[in-house]
Amino acid sequence: MTALTPDPSLHALLLQDVARHYGSPHAPVKALDGVDLCVPRGQLFGLVGHNGAGKSTLFKLVLGLVRPTRGQLWVQGIEVGGPAFRQARQRLGYLPEHLALYDNLSGLETLQLFARLKSADAARCLPLLDELGLGAAARRPVREYSKGMRQRLGFAQALLGEPGLLLLDEPTSGLDPAATRDFYATLDRLRQRGVTMLISSHVLAELEQRVDALAMLSAGRLIAQGSVADLRARCTRPLQVQVSATPEVLDGLPATLAPLGLQPQRTDAGRLQVDCPRELKLPLLARLAAQPLADLQVQEPTLETVYFDLREAA
Structure with a gap:
């Protein structure tokens, strides 16, 4: 019996047989190899895997920064790389694991720069910094920011433009316990507004009690997907x-x-x-x-x- 093809419009993110290979065709490095993944709308969805498992490659594929060797991806019903994707990408928010910032700009100037690049409302910059605890440091140069402050500034730029899907790569790196608690409280509020979040983290204890579901990657392949309870039942x-x-x-x-x-x-x-x-x-x-x-x-x-x-x- 042939399996039914999922409807892309019903998912925040859908991958079908997605592979990304690098290097020689005769001896390729398989960063991703045949991944099928469905992320329902409005979920906090975890992405788990060791270094080199394929998490960052998956993010780059979703953002359209690299093309798949084979397979198809849809973001909020729009095919990645298709004619409508350029506009759809403005509704994506991305916090990379290593965010490059201009140290001589202030936090507010940095956010305003990202707002212009994303065609987002610059009037939201200062309120966003206030919401994330950076209001008092908004006009200080970024070179004076701690690692945790830089991480919160990066999170602020990901929230510009009211994204429907957030891609968060190691977002709590450098945050103290109080800031981590506040970060996840913000994610809870976004989830209540229907925002879908795909979060990658090596701190699995953080995800365990917070995600609706998660996917586990190893050596470029999807080895499991489901709720924490479902995956425990398979253990x-x-x-x-x-x-x-x-x-x-x-x-x-x-x-x-x-x-x-x-x-x-x-x-x-x-x-x-x-x-x-x-x-x-x-x-x-x-x-x-x-x-x-x-x-x-x-x-x-x-x-x-x-x-x-x-x-x-x-």
Whole structure:
């Protein structure tokens, strides 16, 4: 049975069999190799992968900076590289991992320059700097900005022109915890307005609790796509369950859990750890619930653990 072709107009971003190869045709470097990806409108969508996995190449393809070796891409229903894409690109916002800035310009002058290049409303520049905590430094030269301030200025230029799709490459690099919290609060507000955001980050713990869904890349290929819960369900690594109880209760738990084939191990004083396959999670918790425990903690595999597990299985 032939698979139905997705309707590009229903997605913020759609890639079909997209490849980008460099070098000799006889021995190409496959930066991307046959990627199919759908990003629904209005989502905060994560892009995960090690250095060289193809994340930056994917961004360049979406922006039309490089052409695919094969395949097709659509951004908000418009084919990348097609006759209507030049105008559609004005509704894209992009924060590169390494943003080049003119140190002698002030923050406000920098943003006004980007506004002219993007044909965006220059009147939005100062309010944008205020919203991102740079209002007091708007007229200071960029050479006096810290790395975190430069990163926020880069984020401000990405927001010019009311973009419908934001591409954010390592956007929290250089931000302290408070600034990172404020950054994601801004993303939440944008998501409520229907803006779609594609965010690449090596800090997987940041994405784990925040993204609606994500895609995992390895060596130019898409190895998995879905919500964090969906991807965890595919992970073969066990959950870790730790319990606290009196020594007498802990001593009796191995016999209680033996019918499940589980072998708990003592950790520190008053705690016991059980490595549990996902399919035994509920039977394990049912048996533990019948015990007089002082505490119980369930630790799911982290997103980093899930990534490496699925990468090994690909």
